[in-house]
Amino acid sequence: MKYIGKKLATMLITLLGISFLVYLAFDIIPGDAALAALGTDATPESLEALREQLGLNRPFLQRYFEWLFNFIRGDFGTSYKYHIPVADMIVSKLPITVIMAMLSFFIMVVISLPIGIYTAKHSGKWADHLIMTVNQVMMSVPHFFMGIMITYFFGLVLRLFTPGGFVSYETDFRGFLAYIIFPCIAIAIPKIAMSVKLLRSSCIEEAKKDYVRTAYSKGNNTNKVLYRHVLRNAIIPVVTLWGMTLADMLVGSIVIEQVFNIPGIGRILLTSISYRDYPVVETIIILIAFVVIVSNFCVDIIYQLIDPRISVQD
Amino acid sequence: MEKKRAYSLNFIIGAVITGVMLVLILTGFIHTPYDITKMDSTAKLAAPSLEHLMGCDNFGRDIFSRVLKGMGNTFTIAVATVAIGAVCGVLIGAFTGYFGGWLDEVLMRINDVVFAFPSILLALVFVSIFGTGKYNVVAALGIAFIPSFARIVRGEFIKYKDMDYVKSARLAGVPKLRIIFVHILPNTMPVLMSSIMIGFNNAVLAEAGMSYLGIGVQPPDASLGSMLSESQTYLFSAPWYAAFPGLMIILMVLGFSLLADGNTKRV
Numbered sequence: 303m304k305y306i307g308k309k310l311a312t313m314l315i316t317l318l319g320i321s322f323l324v325y326l327a328f329d330i331i332p333g334d335a336a337l338a339a340l341g342t343d344a345t346p347e348s349l350e351a352l353r354e355q356l357g358l359n360r361p362f363l364q365r366y367f368e369w370l371f372n373f374i375r376g377d378f379g380t381s382y383k384y385h386i387p388v389a390d391m392i393v394s395k396l397p398i399t400v401i402m403a404m405l406s407f408f409i410m411v412v413i414s415l416p417i418g419i420y421t422a423k424h425s426g427k428w429a430d431h432l433i434m435t436v437n438q439v440m441m442s443v444p445h446f447f448m449g450i451m452i453t454y455f456f457g458l459v460l461r462l463f464t465p466g467g468f469v470s471y472e473t474d475f476r477g478f479l480a481y482i483i484f485p486c487i488a489i490a491i492p493k494i495a496m497s498v499k500l501l502r503s504s505c506i507e508e509a510k511k512d513y514v515r516t517a518y519s520k521g522n523n524t525n526k527v528l529y530r531h532v533l534r535n536a537i538i539p540v541v542t543l544w545g546m547t548l549a550d551m552l553v554g555s556i557v558i559e560q561v562f563n564i565p566g567i568g569r570i571l572l573t574s575i576s577y578r579d580y581p582v583v584e585t586i587i588i589l590i591a592f593v594v595i596v597s598n599f600c601v602d603i604i605y606q607l608i609d610p611r612i613s614v615q616d
Numbered sequence: 617m618e619k620k621r622a623y624s625l626n627f628i629i630g631a632v633i634t635g636v637m638l639v640l641i642l643t644g645f646i647h648t649p650y651d652i653t654k655m656d657s658t659a660k661l662a663a664p665s666l667e668h669l670m671g672c673d674n675f676g677r678d679i680f681s682r683v684l685k686g687m688g689n690t691f692t693i694a695v696a697t698v699a700i701g702a703v704c705g706v707l708i709g710a711f712t713g714y715f716g717g718w719l720d721e722v723l724m725r726i727n728d729v730v731f732a733f734p735s736i737l738l739a740l741v742f743v744s745i746f747g748t749g750k751y752n753v754v755a756a757l758g759i760a761f762i763p764s765f766a767r768i769v770r771g772e773f774i775k776y777k778d779m780d781y782v783k784s785a786r787l788a789g790v791p792k793l794r795i796i797f798v799h800i801l802p803n804t805m806p807v808l809m810s811s812i813m814i815g816f817n818n819a820v821l822a823e824a825g826m827s828y829l830g831i832g833v834q835p836p837d838a839s840l841g842s843m844l845s846e847s848q849t850y851l852f853s854a855p856w857y858a859a860f861p862g863l864m865i866i867l868m869v870l871g872f873s874l875l876a877d878g879n880t881k882r883v
Contacts, residue, residue: 312728319729327741438626442869444821446828447844447862450851458852465851553734557825561848572829575744583744591733 305606313599320591321373325366328584373588379581383574388585391570396589397471398566402482402555406489407548414494418501418540423528425506434502440495445554449488449561456484466563485562489554493547500543504536538609545601549594627878633871637864641691644684652677652685653836661854670860673843674850679857682838683864689839690868693754693832694819700758702812705765710796712766713773724770727763735760735822740831748831757822761815768811772804813876817869824865840865 372379378388421430457465463484469477508514509532517527556568567586574582649669656676664671670679708727712720730738735757742756776782777800785795826832827841835842840861847857 315725316729319725320733323729324741327745438874439866439870442817442866442873444824444862444865444869446825447858447865450844450848450858450862453848454851454855454858549734553736557736557829560829560845571740572831575740575831578744580744583741587737587741590737594734 306603309599309602313595316595317592320595321370321588322366324584324588324591325369326362328580329362329365373585378585381574381579381582383577383579383582388582391582392567392585392589394472395565395567395570398482398564399552399555399559399568400593401471402486402489402558402564402566403548403551405479405482406486406493406551406555407544409486409490410493410497410547410551411544413490414497414501417494418498419505419528419533421498421502422505422509422536423524425502434499437495437498440491441499443492445489445492446557446561448491449485449558452484452488453561468562468564481562482564485555485558485564488561489551489558493550496547497540497543501536501540504539505532508532508536534608538605541601541604541608545598545604548597548601552590552593624878626874630871630874630876630878633867634875637687637868637871640684641687644681644688648678648681648684650678650681652682652838654678661850661857663854664856671854671856673846673857674854679843679860682843683840683860686833686838686840686843686861687864687868689750689833689837690820690823690827690841690865693750693757693823694816696754697757697761697819697823698812698815700754701761701815702765702808704758704762705767706769706801706808708762709766709769709771710773710801713770714777714792714796714800716774720770723766727766730760731763731767733760735818736825739822739826743826743831748834750833750837753823753826753832757819757826761819764815765808765811768807769804772807773800776800776803810876813872817872817876820865820868820872 369379376389378392380386381388381391384391417433421433424430453465456462463481468481471478505528514527514532517531522530555566556571558564559566559568560572567590570582571586573579574586654677656672656678658676660672660676661674662668662672662676668678668680670683673679673682708723712723738760739753739756742752742759746752746755773796782795782799785799790799823832823839824841824844827839828845830842830845832841833839843861844858847854847861850857
């Protein structure tokens with residue numbers, strides 16, 4: 303419990319720190335929020351009135367805490383460009399990006415586990431060499447180029463899906479899944495390669511330890527030793543990697559959304575950046591950072607479940 | 617014990633690929649077969665031929681020349697990024713690791729905050745505040761890379777600072793700065809080198825991603841990422857337009873990661 307408590311405290315501090323830094327960054331930017339909202343032909347009086355209304359005349363810390371409380375309540379402010387609440391812009395897009403990240407994560411775990419175990423079990427044989435060579439190349443492919451290749455081969459040559467023919471999850475959930483499975487594979491492949499490599503070397507490393515010999519000498523066969531003993535220890539560094547990839551996948555889906563023409567969070571983020579629509583940019587960035595930090599926290603907890611030896615000191 | 621070979625096969629392959637890439641990059645700095653902005657309306661989306669080794673893009677510009685220049689851009693951005701990250705990271709890591717105390721505590725918390733922030737996201741914040749362009753990307757990615765270096769170097773310094781050779785140096789009255797940079801720092805090199813190599817690869821991938829999104833190197837300057845982004849419209853009619861820039865990114869990263877692999881195994 304002490305462990306969870308300490309991790310929880312660290313997480314909350316990090317969350318506060320990030321929200322403060324992002325708010326500060328967007329507060330000191332050159333340019334005036336009121337001017338940005340009203341345009342250059344605004345009168346000085348209306349500018350002053352809007353500044354008063356937005357609370358821009360108050361001290362920084364006061365504004366930060368007010369903004370923070372509003373944020374926690376789900377009030378993310380109003381878009382400069384579209385003059386609608388940011389929450390309304392994001393709420394229908396968030397599921398797309400989150401589902402994509404989760405599906406990619408799922409694909410990664412399901413595919414990398416068996417391949418990693420297989421290569422570790424057969425290390426040194428030709429199948430292992432072949433898989434590891436392919437693996438090494440896959441690790442070097444940027445996921446958006448993987449996306450382009452998948453578009454070309456599966457979309458244009460094999461015609462398994464229509465590039466650009468995104469279906470909203472609200473109208474047709476199966477069609478939505480059938481489309482996003484391809485970008486998700488593109489996100490997952492480089493990560494699969496990394497986890498296979500790590501799982502393989504981790505298994506081989508564990509198999510050299512004394513307890514494995516003991517387990518064998520007690521009459522266990524290879525599979526029993528592997529699944530009951532070796533894997534439990536070998537999986538720990540892989541879980542760390544998976545925890546870190548969760549963040550990458552969320553950010554990765556922002557990039558991959560552009561490859562596959564998916565109107566998710568990434569699209570809003572990029573257009574908002576080009577319009578300098580700061581409330582939207584700020585909200586999305588903080589939301590993503592929150593998800594990343596919370597998932598890191600979950601990994602820390604899962605960690606201790608897998609390996610109770612990990613304690614506060616580590 | 618396994619028989620030790622001087623260099624593994626991976627290392628040799630990595631060295632060859634990286635060597636070829638470096639030669640191409642250097643060539644690109646000095647000379648490109650065509651001017652990278654010269655448009656030839658008769659050669660729009662031309663297929664690879666002896667005249668245009670990698671074909672031409674939608675404006676009739678020579679893809680090979682643009683790939684050479686783009687690789688150079690990616691390479692310099694990656695080197696600059698890693699340099700910023702490594703120098704700042706080493707300084708922060710060395711001082712916090714050696715001295716400890718409240719400064720260490722504060723800096724490490726800030727470090728955790730930045731570390732928790734995906735590097736592309738940090739770069740996006742930077743770009744939305746300061747505008748797009750090469751230098752902003754370098755600054756943003758450089759800052760994003762500091763924590764990982766700082767963390768590694770700090771760990772190494774904590775490991776070494778209470779060793780006997782450091783203690784005896786301290787007793788002999790060697791100044792603290794000299795202990796840090798002359799006595800301890802060289803010992804962290806093996807670990808530092810491999811994280812520099814990994815960092816370089818991450819920088820190449822991040823830069824390509826940013827340029828792909830249109831917030832890195834700005835046109836008409838060439839970059840592998842922005843070429844990929846442009847090529848997508850013509851994917852069906854001119855697949856080679858996408859293939860060559862993509863292939864070059866893969867080779868750059870592959871060569872370096874094979875080198876890094878061989879390097880860590882030798883340490």
